[in-house]
Amino acid sequence: MNAPLHSASPHLLLSDDLERQVMHWLGAARTFRDAEEFASIEAWRSVEREIGSPLRKQMHRIVEELISLGEATAELIRRSRTQSSLTPRAVAGVQRFRRRYGQVDTTLDFLGDAVNSRTSPKIRGALGALDRMAKAxxxxxxxxxxxACPPVLVYQDKGTGASILRAGVRLWTPGAVMPVAAIKIVRHNLYRPTSLFHETGHQVAHLTGWAASVEAAIGRALASDPPLRRMWQPWASEIAADVYAFLHTGFASIAALYDVVGDARTILTWRLGDPHPIGWLRTLFGCAMSRIAFGERGPWNAMEAAMLAHFPASRADETLQPLLARSRAQITGIARACLDAPVPALGGRPMSAVLEPDRVSPRALAELERLGGAALWTSPAWRALEGIRLVALAGLREAETPSEASGWIERARGWLTAQPERA
Incomplete structure (x- = not known):
C-alpha cells in the first residue's frame, strides 16, 4: 500500500499553509514601499510639496502598519506550530491581514491613479494650475x-461630472484619513473647469457649516408649501456647491452645468436618493441667480428659454409636473434665500459677503478683458492674479458665441497648460 502523499500532521499542514499565505501577502505588501508602484516619478515630481508630502506620509504610514500586521501574523503562525491553542488566532489573523491588504491596495491605487493622471507636460501644467486655483x-x-485651508490634488478622469473626496474623510484603510482634498475634473471640462469650484464649495461648506444653513434657508423660503420643501431641502448640499461655483465664475458655471445636466433622458427625472436637484430645476435656479446678481438682461435668459422650449415640463412624469410648476413659480425666492443664507463660520454673514458676485458679472469680466488685452492670456502675472476670473471670462465668451467655442477652449488650454515660472 502506498504511503500517504502528506505524512505531516494536519496541524503542521495547516501551519505550513498559513505561512505560505501570509508570506505571499506580506511580500506583496512590501512592494508598496515604493511609491513608483502607483505613479511615475515624473507625476510625483509635478505635485507641489504641500500636496505630495502629506500624501506620501499617509501612504508610508498605512503601508508600514500593513507590513507590521503581516509580520505580527507571521510570528503568531510560528508560535502556533508548538502551541496548537494559538491556531484559531493564526487562522483569523491571516484572514484579517488579507482583508487589510485589500483595503490598503484600494487606498493606494486611488491615490496613485490621482497623481498618475498627470500623464504629459501639458496635463501636468493644467492640473497644477487647477491645484492652485482650487486652493485660491x-x-x-x-x-x-x-x-486652515487644506491642500488640493486635482486629477483627470472620464465621465461627465466632477467629484471630490474631501480632506479629512476616512479612507478605505481603517484609521486613514484623506490628507488633501482630491478633486476629479473630467476631460470635457478640463479647459472650462467651473466644476472645480463646485467641488471646493463642498469642502468649504463642510468646514463652515454652510450646507445646513442653506437647507434651513430653503425651508424658510418654502414654508408655505411642505411638499416642495421636502423635495428641495435634501438637495441643500449640492445647491450650496452650485452657489459657490456661481460666486466664483458667474454665468459660465451655469452654462457648463447645463451642458452636463441637459441630457434628454434625465433632465426631467427625479431620481430617488440622488442628492442633486432635478437638472431642469437646477438650470432654472442658476438662471435665477444670474438675474438676481447681474440683472434681468443677459445670456441666461436665452439659455432658460431654449431649455423650456426643448424640455417643456409636460415631458416629465405626470406626478412630477405640479412640483416643477410650483418650483418654477418660486425659483427666484429659492435662489435669493440660498444666496443670502448665513454662514455660521462667518458670523452669520452670507457667502457673498466674502465672494462678491459682481466681480464675475459680464460687465466686470469685460473690464478685465479690456485691461488685460492680449497679455491676459499669456502673462504669468495675470494668470497668478486672475486665474479664477479667467475661467469665468472664457466660459462666458464660449457660452455667448458658440461658433467661437473652439477658439476659446484653445485660448484657455494655452494659459492653463503653460508652465509657471520658477523663481
Missing part, C-alpha cells in the same frame, strides 16, 4: 473664518 478659491472664506 477656498482661501478667502476659510481665512476669514480662521479655518
Amino acid at each position: 478659491s477656498m482661501l478667502p472664506v476659510l481665512s476669514e473664518a480662521r479655518i
